[in-house]
Amino acid sequence: MNLDEIRSNISRLDRELLALLARRKALSLDVARSKLENPRPIRDQEREQALLVALIEQGRQLGLDAHYVTRLFHIIIEDSVLSQQALLQDLLNPRDQVPAISVAFLGLKGSYSNLAARKYLSRFQAPLIEHNCETFQQIFDTVESGQAQYGILPIENTSSGSINDVFDLMQHTSLSIVGELTQPIEHCLLVAVDTNVGQLKTLYTHPQVYQQCSQYLKTLPGVKVEFCAASSNAMELVAGLKRPDVGAMGSADGGELHGLKPLVRGLANQKQNMTRFIVVARKPIEVAEQIPAKTSFIMSTGQQSGALVEALLVLRGHDITMTKLESRPIIGNPWEEMFYVDVAANVNSPEMQSALKELGRITRFIKVLGCYPSAEVAPTRIPSAALGRRQTAVAQASQPRHSRAYKQDDTRLQVGRFIPTRQEPLLIAELAAWPGEPQLQEAARRLKESGGQVLAVSCFGGDSQQAGQRLQQLRETAARFDLAAMTRVGSAEELARAAECLDLLLLRPEPAQRSELLTAAGRCTRPLLLPLGSDPRATLAEVELILGEGNQQLALLDEEGLSLERLLTLQQQTHLPLFGRLADAGLAPELAHALREAGLQGFCVALAEDSPADTLAPLAQRLYRG
């Protein structure tokens, strides 16, 4: 076959794939209709899990790796769930037949809000009339007066936190929240003409963006920052000036709409930078009971101590999960505060109705802001049974914080999106030395294929810039394979840098400034792995220091090969998860199995560049399949 023939065969297969995907989508909508007739939730994670397991197995037999199959079908299933939800929502909330949809948002063409508005409203497949607003207040006014059907407002950002002005306006509006969406944000330095960073004298930006990129901006001390009402105003201004000494900060997509080019990408302090937007409209919507819903409300409690706790206990008593709690002062009343609460519940569900009634009795003010479909379709992996248990804290001041007397249940660690348990321990593969790019990719692929979860390698040791690049590369490689990432840290400074982007930090056993490192570890919010010395009692004293500073996400790593008996004793003494290091790859599967039976919740195994390709598979097999 020549190249043209091969390509024409590929094109034919791609068309067949598309036709099959369209047929699958039609079937999934049939499923939605049947679930409407015999009410059942749209999401069925047991079914998804069974599907994925079978597909991975079938894929393997066809030479397709598990990671590829999983990624592909997560996308297919996510679309299936969202399409089913959209169908149900449309049936429940018939829309007025208008020729176009109108939306109000902050800024001009190309603002993050504009990109979010386009993304959210693309589902209606109707022409869009865009109302550019200069303030959040103007967005509310435009929707309240009926000039626009929808308003899009940013509500929180993963690096700069909540957008308080929007919360304050929500308190006084008659509008309802009817939707939400999360938009990845990638701030770039945008320029209109060929230039370089050294030539820049002025940067135009929005205060939120400035805050989110504060660390990068510190590296440009001579550059003056001018604030604009929105990043799109900054872009428009810079596009008009066409000068080599001015730049704007904003998204590459938005910049393109103004003819700007990205000079530097990825400026945000936190690389995973997302903004959550809410969608407001004049009429509330109803959310089908088969769809995961969120309800947002505001309440103010009395000033007596424990009033907020009492209100939150109402939610807990109704088994309602709170996904956000924000407090705002009440203007003109310095002694009271208003709380904004998001919960994962449908406002019409019996639990929520009963919780609202009870809250009405104990709060001074309560108003539901809206109920809307939750935008998150979390990929199915971990059995929900493993996630469900609520921890009970028995805090007794006189007891050491690490002890079972202080807290009875095992500490539940969250590493990225993985939650290790005794039944499903965490598998960490650690590379001995910093590898080349292809070797790092290959290690990640092998780890993913075997069912492991954490890719680890030392990023520090060279100069500061090299460490930064390695941290970035490790984070990106792990994310590409849907793994978590870990590195070793030996100083407070290394810890601060790694904590910005990695999911798990291993504290090096003997750095010089030990207490400084432990204090910084206790003040950070990333999970930590602390190696147990040959005298575990000494380590437990260090643990107290860390827990006392605030960080409760801590696991202990046995690197010494302690006897089973000592490990079991430790488990009785502490609620912190125990991890083990597996040094001998040959013995590892048997040892790991025995240690798992003994209750260890994680394993760290060394992966040398010349390790045979199948080092991890037998280990994972023994670990997860007995």
Ligand SMILES: O=C(O)C(=O)C[C@]1(C(=O)O)C=C[C@@H](O)C=C1
């Ligand atoms: O089988 C179902 O119940 C479906 O709704 C279909 C489907 C799928 O696309 O495969 C989608 C959502 C469910 O969570 C499970 C599976």
